[in-house]
């Protein structure tokens with residue numbers, strides 16, 4: 001690795017500014033540590049004291065109700081994690097074995113994995129440098145050149161298979177270009193499923209992310225804005241889809257006081273009560289956490305505003321982001337500066353990370369069809385995620 005003098009200077013400046021802002025006495029500054037400052041102990045203890053720790057209990061219903069209220073969604077189904085929620089959402093949303101589903105090249109592997117779990121094949125598309133989510137312009141071009149409409153739906157000319165859905169992911173909490181993507185889905189008979197795993201508390205033109213698609217998916221993994229240990233949820237305004245999602249994720253059991261009868265092969269994807277108890281307490285704190293995270297993002301924006309070669313990624317116009325992971329975008333796209341920054345920050349106990357390795361570089365997806373993804377490739381060489389947890393800093 002050879003670094004230009006300028007890159008050495010940029011890297012030193014980034015490290016110094018991070019060290020100045022973050023607690024210099026801390027042993028280690030994690031990327032996104034969970035914060036338990038409310039009723040977590042009380043609610044979890046109640047589960048243990050009453051014995052309601054597992055698949056039945058009041059906290060699951062309460063958590064779903066609270067999520068509906070927070071997001072504005074009519075229905076919510078809590079699940080064991082976000083990946084399971086995605087799998088179920090795809091099945092409920094109409095993806096069938098042998099279909100193809102468009103997903104961004106720049107995403108966490110769960111997005112593409114869930115498509116495979118559903119028996120379908122991912123097709124990869126590019127993202128926008130403004131939102132880091134699916135880029136409507138390049139998607140429209142790819143669809144025009146590679147697909148045709150038929151009575152079966154949208155057909156991929158190369159494979160002959162039906163493309164049934166688009167999964168949009170709101171990257172690092174920044175909402176994707178939903179209006180344009182919805183229009184593309186309507187024109188092309190595609191179902192829109194939103195991977196809103198990272199974007200609880202993020203809004204597109206005033207509406208919560210995850211509410212634009214047929215179904216939206218949230219995650220409550222330990223590194224997300226709020227956590228249930230492991231957990232996820234499906235949100236939807238469609239009562240029939242919600243009923244089916246609940247049924248499918250609760251072993252397709254026909255409700256009955258003592259009989260166990262299942263009307264199809266279902267899944268045991270339900271969130272346990274003890275996790276939901278944690279979630280209820282976390283949801284109570286969510287507005288405060290979002291506020292803290294916004295303060296942190298504002299501070300970062302100022303901290304890096306006058307540093308040439310580095311841009312702090314801000315929320316897209318018309319959107320409110322939860323700033324799940326704050327990110328710096330480097331002008332230098334050779335990859336060496338990013339690598340150097342990753343090394344020196346982590347060596348200084350400040351946890352940072354690049355984007356995920358792009359899906360098309362993973363062995364499981366190396367052979368699948370993809371649109372050209374120059375923006376995703378550039379972002380993979382220029383994006384540095386920096387510490388973002390709600391406990392990092394708060395205005396006193």
Ligand SMILES: *Cc1c(COP(=O)(O)O)cnc(C)c1O
Nearest residue numbers: 081082083108110197198219221
């Ligand atoms: C976290 C995440 C998921 C789901 O993750 P789980 O760990 O299964 O809850 C899915 N997609 C994206 C983009 C994520 O960041």
